Amino acid sequence: MTPAERVRATLAGERPDRPAVTVWRHWPGADQDAAAHVDAEVRHRDALDLDVLKLTPSAAYLAEGWGARTVDRGDPLGVRDYLHRPVSEPAHWHALPELVPADVVSLAREITTVRLARARVGPDVPVLPTVFSPLSVARYLAGEDVLLTHLRDDRAAVVAGLATITRTLVALVEALVDAGADGVYLSLFPASHRLVDAGTYREVALDGDRQVLEAASATWLRVVHFHLPEPLLEVAPALPAELVSWEHTGPGPALAEGMRLTGRPVLGGVDQVSVLRDGTPAGVRAAVRAAWAATGGRLVVAPACSYPLAVPPAHLRALVEETRALGG
Template sequence: MSVTGRERVLAALAGEVTDRPPMTLWRHWPVDDQDAAAHARSAVAHHDSLGLDLLKITPSASFMSEAWGARTEYRGDVMGVRDYSFRPVAGPEDWLRLEAIDVTDAPSLSREVEVVRLLRDRLGPDVPLLPTVFTPLSVIRYLAGERFVADLRMHRSAVDRALDAVTRTTVDLVRALLGAGADGIYFSLFPASAAVLSLTEYREAVLPWDQAVMAAAEPAQMRVAHFHLPFPLLPLARELPVNVVSWEHTSEGGPGLAEGRELTGKAVIGGLDQHGALARGGPAEVAAGVRAAWAAGGAGLTLATSCSYPLTAPVGNLHTFADTVRSLPSA
């Protein structure tokens, strides 16, 4: 009897082994990500062509900030990320204007709920769906640009008011995504890095907002904390109701897969540098990278890149990744 992607992923979350490790890969879908049907179509084609076990849904990184008036456009970025043409927070007084939003009234939010519905209809019950949600502070960063740290420190009450509005909206978004058929949440903690805030500062000023969002996701089977930047504040993973961790384990500040698993006590998604062999190497390098990641991670690892891979990654390398994972033993 064949093993489904869902069964492989759930086995990894439990630290168990099955016929082979589960795997996934993801990228942005510029232009397509502005329309639910187009995004779903591209995501399904990508998933089916590689025979992936888990579909991590990657919307435009700006989709949440656009609900509060940010404006963006795609200008050819190799990662598929949109550029900001307008950020609605230009000064501390602007934080006071942000209010909680009804998800159904915000096109950029309701679009992502529709993407989940379409994907569930097309892929059926055996493929876990993992949509991306950004932390409230990540949204604050996108709304204001790099001034967000100074405002958090110097205008705390105003930023807290904005964080409360964004958190309440994000909680409603999480519930809507789960109601549409998502199996969990890929929670992107973009500013959770020692290069941005200290661990103490993050815990005191930011963590309660993150905990409020993830509490809404606790019924879900997959609750992923993704640390995007170098020098990730991985100890936070033990203070959030998450059961999977993802981080830039190949970048400066690591840590590596084995150390990160020990530090967080969670299952892991990752293993391969999305900017290394997958994007710039050849098949032999990709295969070697997959095998090395599996040797370091073992049971409890869903093999993937540590974040979105570049749009320029050769298709042959993607298939080498998938074929190599299929050839791995279960332990």
């Protein structure tokens, strides 16, 4: 089977010749240039023989399109720090302009990244770019505390800003698909009981998430990723996606319960910190086997999120090798 055939078999509830597997990380520095980013991603994929090329850009790329300024300060995950956020007052949400992705440097870079990646890996390796949900982008534009304050005190202003962000994201996803993406990995950063309740999320965010995913309706591999512990998995059934990813080892549903709540197969299974970074190769192998059993094989084996830059290469090899050893 090709990598794409393995993933498609998993989505269909069939057993591939061997389980599909992938891992991903940030690429600080390289992620500021499309060619350098693709080179790092493809070398990483080829070295581990991964089944999905999940492209992981700077998490700030969308906020930078609206004027955020960021800097790389050596974060352990490779994410950038914010020097300036363009939203501090409710009126700023109304003033956000709708962006044309091809005309904005940080967004156009990600379209080029997909085009270059597609050319490098050919048609048989799924290419999955990362997009952040409208409410996630709002969090980056304002910061978490300001966003939550505005949601409480002037929700209409936030909703107006989210509408503008959503239209831009729809255009971006359409461009990514045209460039050769097989789907999108949509990160729902604030979709957690720690930040908002399910009613608020459904009211202000869910329709925007749905629109962004529907912009990739011609593709076959859409992932919704719940970034924080205590994820709002109860909203997942309303989203058009083929795989669900969440922090399954923290507070919140374990793998089997999450599958029941979402009705979807899983992308994940291995904790990227306690197991993949801080554990042992034997512990990584045990986590792979446990995840496979818990999901009944409805699983693309992966970390729950981007793995820290300090993960030992031997741990990555153990994850891939144990997955391959499970067979079909």
